[in-house]
Amino acid sequence: MKKILILFIGISFLSFTDHKYYIALTEIEHNPTNNSVEMIMNVFVDDIEKAINTDYDTDLQLNTKKEHQNTNSYLTKYLKNHFKISINEKQVEYNFIGKEYDGNIVYFYLEIENINEVKSIEVKNDVLVQYFSDQQNLIKAKVNGDRKSLFLTKKNDKGLLKF
Template sequence: MRNPKILLLFFIAPLLAFTAMHKYYISVTQVEYIPEKKSVQVITRIFIDDLERLIQERYDETIVLAEDAESSDVNLYIERYLREKIKIKINNNDLNFAFIGKEYDLDIVRCYIEVEQINNIKSIEVVNKVLFDLYPEQQNIIKLKVNSKQKSFILTQQKDAAMLIFD
């Protein structure tokens, strides 16, 4: 039989490599135009621990993101932050969005926002700088679905906007 120490090292080394890997910093934002409702609906998915750390560092170090034990200020902080970091421009017009709310799904928080009274879209630009101020290596994936066209973008600190133009 071969040396058991070598075999043990052979099986443990890959496990150690995975624990030493750097954490990925990613959010996913879906943007969809619903013509029947004349609205652009946005769902942003952010890891709870990343958003919690950001809120603690920016606004209130005692904040905890947890459905059953969170402060009433959490939604205000999240909305304030999203308004600073997400911008939506339709047909070359900067638009304000309504923060609808959030919900937790395992280790993700889903934030819902909406832009109403949109009759048609000739161009749409989405800027997403979420978590760039906390993690320089953050990547924000944008999935646009407008006028039966779908397009995905990966935004970084160097390229923080996605744009679609329709003929």
């Protein structure tokens, strides 16, 4: 019995190490002091690199000494094509503030300026779904202390949050 239990646990560990999760998190928060909406998106470095390298026929080599000198331009272009935001039923443009690496995760910092009040946030997010059918994009938003979330997938890549 003890050998069977050890074997079962060992097989379970092996199955988890081979499995890869495809999930990205975007946190959105209205900052009334700055009249802006601030966003932080995190994705796996290798996943975003694969998508951009394939879409734009380039070799970014993210988070290495050989990283492409125009990486931020490629990232901005990719995000603008695959991550769209509407505030109060009006599509808005966001600024790419920068990126930061933490191990195998890259964080994108984005900002929408001149937003005094937020009544609704509509998000269309199909980041990485073209390359990873299991990709899931979790959206968490906070407006005036009120927290809401969306869970977006390849089949359902758009959602509305009302505050």
